[in-house]
Amino acid sequence: MKAVGFAAIAAALCAGTALPAIAQDKEITLCWAAWDPANALVELSKDFTAQSGVKMNFEFVPWTSFADRMLNELNSGGKLCDLMIGDSQWIGGGATYGHYVKLNDFFDAEGISMDDFLPAAVDAYSAWPKGSDNYYALPAMGDAVGWVYRKDWFEKPEIQAAFKEEYGRDLAPPKTWDELLEVGKFFQGREIDGETRYGAAIYTERGSEGITMGVTNALYPYGFKYENEPGSYDMEGAVNSPEAVKGLEVYKALYECCTPPGHSDAYMTEDLDAYKSGQTALQMNFFAFFPGIAKDPEVGGETSGFFVNPSANQAASVLGGQGISVVAYSDNKPEALEYIKWFAQPEVQQKWWALGGYAVHNAVVEDPNFPESTPFAAQFLEAMSNVKDFWQEPIYAELLQAMQKRVHDYVVADQGTAQEALDKLIEDWTISFEDDGKL
């Protein structure tokens, strides 16, 4: 009996040590963009490795070449990435072309419920077709475009007095696009602490997606829609409605009146640089950067404040963020699924938020203390309640490039009118949908 007992203990020890040994031979690669939240995820993932023994590798690519690089990887059936934190617009192509593993059965088997996440995030990052219950990703990183402002400048009595004299109201974070234009104009070229300052750092980048992500911050609140009826691809009167034209004109006005010199090809990094170096009073950027700004030695703490995208005819914010998917070409699907199962746990999601990742799990966002947990948490929740995203069609990249050209031609290169730009955009998109068999 004693011998049997020893044998059992020895076997158990062997099993206990052998299993992690097998797991430790395993490693998976997670692909994402190179930015602050990615560093937080590296830190978080150490817990996964400690628990499972699966080594994590990371492939982070700068945003401006992220889509190019990763979509090439997916389109070529590459095995570099086992897990992909792909942009929200990729979900259509990922599902339709079979790049992502469908996760419904896995979620059911592991008791992972999409009801545990913010509905807007599930719809944006996980489901395809939109509104369906077919899930190809777990919401990984909620995000939207928001604004940062120089709170210390806004609070200077002489600046407040000058603003009140000029506009007849108190200087405060803008709530509408009209107010935003006024604030931008007010700060443009103003001397503060002996240096010339400018109004706002906004998105104007031409090469990837920058100006589209910027201009839609004005288009959506004014009433721009992609289709008259969802799924109809009927764009006439929606894309080029008078409200949409007005929104585009306002964004151009903001670019022309209130940006620093040379701000004609700026995206996230350039906006951060312009703001952190003290050039601008306002900055448009994704919430993902706000933890870094709040901790920044130059502009962090009480120096900066945060506000949601101003409204016009309605409240709306541009959606950012991503879901995490298992790549269909991976040789390590079990380990990749294991990671998703681990990541979906409420306590992991809470730690994710604490480290600077934007968790959208109800356990995090429904916590009564959440709005006060950071200076931008309340704004994040407000933004996420009215986010709008670009087309998520499989041919989204083609649609995006057309919009990049048309709006950059109008806003930055000053060619044609807003109406012409949006009319031409409909022509481009119509050709794309015809080619794709949707029209």
Add this chain to the structure above:
Amino acid sequence: MAQNAEQGLAVPGAGGLRGGLRRARGLSDRAITVLFIAPSVLLLLAINIFPLIWTVYLSFTNYRANQPGREIKWIGTRNYERLLGSEDVWGYLQATANFVVWTMLIQVLLGLGLALLINRNFRGAPFWTTIILIPMMLSPAVVGTFWTYLYQPQTGIFSYIINMFASVGPIDMIGSVHLAPWAIVIVDTWMWTPYIMLLCLAGLRSIPDYLYEAAEVDRANALQTFWYITLPRILPFLMLAVLFRGIENFKMFDMVVELTSGGPGSTTELASINLKREAFEKWRTGFASAFAVILFVTVFGLGNIYVKALNRVKQ
């Protein structure tokens, strides 16, 4: 009937013997020739000719490389019709033509001038030659990236230098529709004028001294010497340089992408930049193939005409 090698007489059955000897010695000259050429020909077929034919085929289809399961449909000349009927495409071609013409013109003038200067063999000429050659040794992508900093309106040295001579305020070279085309011409000129200079210098060094001595005897002035001796002698070198640089600039991509991304708007969107967008961002492979074919025919056609002119100059 074969002949005896020594006596020149026909010896029945000797042919078989000689054939056997040849086989024993190895392959025939012709076989060896074919064997040596075959790898190159196969390689050429595999990496040049086949892709070219395949591209021409794809240009008549709706193929998309990112949708492998999709049925490839023959759509006739629709891609070509769309391309040639698109105002935007003509805009990209016009931007490319402007870029090629202006860079060539300025670089030939500057390159020739520098070559004439260096050819005087003044003290320190080898040192200055090396300094002048440095830009063309750099990577175009690197050059494009660091010129974005030089062109930065507030902190860049370009704006600073211009303002030393004329107080015009910050100059936004990359963000201005009017200045951006010149911004890329200036950078390309900075980078590649040394190349033109180098070829011109080779031409200048190949001119025999006795021609200049004869001109001196005939009391030809400097302009006449340049016009009747120097220029005709270096013209083939110059034309060759223009041919190489012209082809390179027609397909210019990396430097301009890093510098302007084709902006502002589409002001500096050269044909090759748009081709890349169509092929690898929009994934309209059939359409991009048609565009590539048009660009290929244009470069090939212009190149042939130019080479004929070059040969005539040489004669």
